[in-house]
Amino acid sequence: MKVVLINAPSKHAALVTSGWDRKAEDIGAFPPIGLSYIAGFLTKHTKHDVKIIDAIADGLGYEELGQQITQLKPDIVGTTVFTQTFYDTLLLAQITKKISKTIYFCVGGTQHLRMFLGETLSHSEIDFAVRGEGEVIFANLLEALELNKPLHEVEGISFKKNGEIISVGEEGYMKEINEFPPPAFEMLPTEKYKSAIGSGKTAGTIATSRGCPYQCRFCDHPYRTYRAYSTERILSEINYFYVRGIREFVFFDDMFNITPKRVIELSAAMLKVFPNIAWSFRGRADQVTEEMILIAKKAGCNQMMFGIEAANDEDLKSIKKNITIKQLVDTLALCKKHGIETSTNWIIGLPCHKSRKDILDLLNFTIKCGTDYVQFNILVPFAGTEIYAEGVKKNIIDPDFWKRYVLNPQPNSYAPVWDEYLTRDELSELLKTCYRKFYLRPVKIMDHVFRVKSFSHLKEKARGALVVMGVLGFKRHKVPTIERLD
Numbered sequence: 001m002k003v004v005l006i007n008a009p010s011k012h013a014a015l016v017t018s019g020w021d022r023k024a025e026d027i028g029a030f031p032p033i034g035l036s037y038i039a040g041f042l043t044k045h046t047k048h049d050v051k052i053i054d055a056i057a058d059g060l061g062y063e064e065l066g067q068q069i070t071q072l073k074p075d076i077v078g079t080t081v082f083t084q085t086f087y088d089t090l091l092l093a094q095i096t097k098k099i100s101k102t103i104y105f106c107v108g109g110t111q112h113l114r115m116f117l118g119e120t121l122s123h124s125e126i127d128f129a130v131r132g133e134g135e136v137i138f139a140n141l142l143e144a145l146e147l148n149k150p151l152h153e154v155e156g157i158s159f160k161k162n163g164e165i166i167s168v169g170e171e172g173y174m175k176e177i178n179e180f181p182p183p184a185f186e187m188l189p190t191e192k193y194k195s196a197i198g199s200g201k202t203a204g205t206i207a208t209s210r211g212c213p214y215q216c217r218f219c220d221h222p223y224r225t226y227r228a229y230s231t232e233r234i235l236s237e238i239n240y241f242y243v244r245g246i247r248e249f250v251f252f253d254d255m256f257n258i259t260p261k262r263v264i265e266l267s268a269a270m271l272k273v274f275p276n277i278a279w280s281f282r283g284r285a286d287q288v289t290e291e292m293i294l295i296a297k298k299a300g301c302n303q304m305m306f307g308i309e310a311a312n313d314e315d316l317k318s319i320k321k322n323i324t325i326k327q328l329v330d331t332l333a334l335c336k337k338h339g340i341e342t343s344t345n346w347i348i349g350l351p352c353h354k355s356r357k358d359i360l361d362l363l364n365f366t367i368k369c370g371t372d373y374v375q376f377n378i379l380v381p382f383a384g385t386e387i388y389a390e391g392v393k394k395n396i397i398d399p400d401f402w403k404r405y406v407l408n409p410q411p412n413s414y415a416p417v418w419d420e421y422l423t424r425d426e427l428s429e430l431l432k433t434c435y436r437k438f439y440l441r442p443v444k445i446m447d448h449v450f451r452v453k454s455f456s457h458l459k460e461k462a463r464g465a466l467v468v469m470g471v472l473g474f475k476r477h478k479v480p481t482i483e484r485l486d
């Protein structure tokens with residue numbers, strides 16, 4: 001079968017503010033990891049003809065996507081569905097069906113489908129949902145479609161029959177992830193992927209594990225069990241990029257440094273094979289030791305990204321972050337001592353933010369704590385999280401909002417926020433204030449000038465500055481130019 005997997009534009013995401021949210025397009029291009037694993041599996045274990053189109057990295061609009069689908073004549077189009085960008089998912093399904101009703105349209109996406117399976121399949125344009133980790137399930141679905149086998153024997157899929165939704169078996173979960181092939185990097189526009197806060201050069205993005213055992217109350221990550229890829233496998237994924245001249249890497253796991261020991265072992269292995277690479281990772285600030293920093297730095301680590309979220313111990317406790325401010329401050333100081341840049345994530349609009357002062361206190365702490373880069377986000381309460389359940393219980397969050405949105409998505413919708421104490425507009429203004437006050441300090445501006453490594457890096461930094469000043473980016477998109485079919 002001819003399979004086309006599409007990373008759809010996220011142009012019409014349901015955002016939080018009236019002008020300052022970041023869409024996937026605004027934060028540097030990252031590869032569609034889920035789709036590339038699916039493509040890797042199909043390539044290794046089946047004979048299907050598979051292609052990935054990354055519309056975000058390639059800057060494709062819906063018209064161009066339509067032209068590509070027409071040209072490629074796929075039997076099936078697949079995409080990852082995120083709740084916030086469901087309008088875009090549906091638009092893609094409608095365009096596909098407008099081109100030909102005989103092209104199947106299939107979605108995957110663990111978190112969204114756990115919550116909104118029925119609403120998603122209520123749309124006539126969406127034929128199949130693959131639940132959970134989809135490598136084997138999707139291959140089985142393709143085989144069933146190709147050989148006309150009964151669909152009700154394909155474990156892990158949901159589909160419609162006579163207007164009824166049929167779900168077969170449990171969702172997919174891979175215990176032994178190392179047995180599965182690597183992502184199909186070769187199908188992606190690799191040269192387009194770079195981190196917004198990296199050197200501006202192309203970066204190889206690699207996930208070295210799946211899952212996270214922590215239980216932060218705002219987080220909608222799908223798997224509590226941590227499964228790590230083997231060192232050999234990680235080295236071979238790095239090598240894929242290395243032999244193509246790429247020297248910068250981003251480890252984009254939910255939780256890279258599950259223990260300092262893991263990072264020490266991996267760094268030692270990388271050091272032996274790749275003497276001159278630069279890399280960064282996303283992880284926790286409490287799982288960092290000096291020994292780990294020293295060897296990681298030797299192996300090329302130049303930046304660590306930490307999700308901190310809140311700026312005092314009481315607030316951290318209230319979101320079950322399981323970390324203390326002392327641990328954070330100690331880690332940041334160690335990183336500074338050894339010349340590792342740090343980037344930290346913070347949430348504003350948490351239930352514990354009862355006044356403007358609480359958020360300005362958070363801002364002041366981010367300035368004081370010594371981090372190099374920050375990302376501020378307004379809390380989006382996703383339907384599968386503890387914070388969402390609390391908001392619904394307290395009548396702060398409309399329990400039917402996301403359900404209605406998925407049943408009838410509208411462009412430029414606003415996602416719910418925690419507005420018990422501060423309105424959406426106040427949070428939005430505070431978000432701007434946080435970015436401006438953090439980045440537009442003379443000392444920070446000079447710092448960034450000194451960090452510029454090349455002309456293209458300067459361009460990236462200048463773009464970042466314009467975004468912070470509100471001149472570029474973070475804008476809500478216009479209402480779509482393509483008409484809905486219904």
Ligand code: B12
Nearest residue numbers: 024032033034078079080082083108109110130133134220
């Ligand atoms: C990496 C990442 C990104 C990257 C890359 C996204 C991408 N397109 O792959 C970037 C930074 C670009 C990103 C952006 C966004 N993200 Co994001 N992201 C993640 C993160 C941290 C890891 C995802 C991942 O790669 N996992 C590893 C792979 C192997 O797992 P997977 O993607 O789930 O894929 C498996 C299955 O789901 C399934 N599957 C997935 N797609 C498909 C498709 C088909 C056809 C089939 C058959 C199966 C299938 O099979 C895959 C392989 O086993 C998750 C958190 C998490 N752990 O899930 C958040 C997460 C998925 N993101 C989220 C959101 C909201 C977004 C944005 C909408 C944010 C925004 N405001 O714009 C955008 C939308 C981006 C877009 N249109 O691509 C939410 C989703 C919440 C929800 N309920 O829908 C999460 C859960 C984070 C959170 N906020 O809690 N994201």
Ligand code: SF4
Nearest residue numbers: 212214215216219254
């Ligand atoms: S926020 Fe990070 S540490 Fe907390 S549960 Fe999510 S992935 Fe794990």
